[in-house]
Amino acid sequence: MSHTQFNFTLSGNPLDLEKIRGILVRLEDTIIFSLIERAQFAHNPKLYQKGAFPELKEIGFEGSMLDWFLKETEAVHAKARRFTSPDEYPFTPISDLPQPLLKAIPYPKVLYPNNVNANPSILSFYTRSIVPRITRQATLALASLKRANGIIGDEEYEDDGNYGSAGVLDMEVLQAISKRVHYGKFVSEVKFIESPGSFIPHILKPNRDALGDLITKPEVERRLLQRLRKKALVYAQDFAPDGEPKGGEAKIDVDSIVELYENYIIPLTKEVEVDYLLVRLEGLSQKEIEELNSKKL
Numbered sequence: 001m002s003h004t005q006f007n008f009t010l011s012g013n014p015l016d017l018e019k020i021r022g023i024l025v026r027l028e029d030t031i032i033f034s035l036i037e038r039a040q041f042a043h044n045p046k047l048y049q050k051g052a053f054p055e056l057k058e059i060g061f062e063g064s065m066l067d068w069f070l071k072e073t074e075a076v077h078a079k080a081r082r083f084t085s086p087d088e089y090p091f092t093p094i095s096d097l098p099q100p101l102l103k104a105i106p107y108p109k110v111l112y113p114n115n116v117n118a119n120p121s122i123l124s125f126y127t128r129s130i131v132p133r134i135t136r137q138a139t140l141a142l143a144s145l146k147r148a149n150g151i152i153g154d155e156e157y158e159d160d161g162n163y164g165s166a167g168v169l170d171m172e173v174l175q176a177i178s179k180r181v182h183y184g185k186f187v188s189e190v191k192f193i194e195s196p197g198s199f200i201p202h203i204l205k206p207n208r209d210a211l212g213d214l215i216t217k218p219e220v221e222r223r224l225l226q227r228l229r230k231k232a233l234v235y236a237q238d239f240a241p242d243g244e245p246k247g248g249e250a251k252i253d254v255d256s257i258v259e260l261y262e263n264y265i266i267p268l269t270k271e272v273e274v275d276y277l278l279v280r281l282e283g284l285s286q287k288e289i290e291e292l293n294s295k296k297l
């Protein structure tokens with residue numbers, strides 16, 4: 001392969017568990033900083049309500065403003081072949097997106113063919129549970145400012161009109177969470193090939209609980225939540241011009257970040273791991289399954 005065709009993102013073993021876990025750790029920073037940016041703006045619930053903008057109805061778009069942001073943005077990304085990558089999943093149905101303009105990068109076929117996609121759940125929990133929680137400080141400050149200017153009642157709350165800024169930041173958070181959750185497939189493949197015989201009986205006779213117990217690493221999760229709280233406490237600080245921490249109110253509710261992982265991101269990642277395992281034998285012959293089943297740690 002000539003160097004002009006070689007893609008430097010393909011280097012290294014894509015199924016190195018420590019390397020994969022390192023990517024999950026790095027995505028913690030992306031997610032925390034994106035949430036801190038979004039928390040600057042009020043809740044702006046109109047962004048997530050279907051039919052809230054007549055302008056979208058006029059162009060025949062039935063979804064929410066955020067749905068429209070996602071569709072328009074992901075259309076460009078699709079043309080740039082973003083979704084031919086095994087770790088990128090659009091929130092817009094792939095059938096509604098254009099074909100890539102660029103030839104797909106010849107990624108190594110690391111994951112077993114699957115259609116596991118948790119993005120509908122990610123979009124739902126993010127807009128219903130996460131956004132109201134992380135924007136609470138900005139929403140309360142907005143209401144106070146509106147009341148000081150004689151705006152009272154429903155008009156006080158939740159809407160600062162920054163739909164573009166808030167929507168763009170929502171997309172950054174959603175794309176980072178989606179990548180993080182779907183990396184569960186790579187983790188699951190590593191665990192499967194390490195000891196297929198441990199998983200196969202619970203795939204042949206589907207048992208989600210047994211598979212969930214096999215992929216769960218409590219100590220990894222405990223250390224993650226501990227690390228996440230420490231990171232969020234530092235990242236959420238304001239700093240004086242000389243770089244010293246200023247103290248005062250954190251830029252985001254640190255508990256909301258820890259609970260996002262504990263109640264949503266980790267459980268969903270494990271569901272992706274189990275969903276991936278449940279289709280891992282599809283298309284294999286009885287002989288192939290028996291050979292795999294003989295390998296067990």
Ligand SMILES: C=C(O[C@@H]1C=C(C(=O)O)C=C[C@H]1O)C(=O)O
Nearest residue numbers: 187215216217218220221266269
């Ligand atoms: C991602 C892994 O699988 C599971 C999910 C984890 C998570 O979502 O952070 C952490 C440990 C495991 O319970 C892993 O083993 O690293």
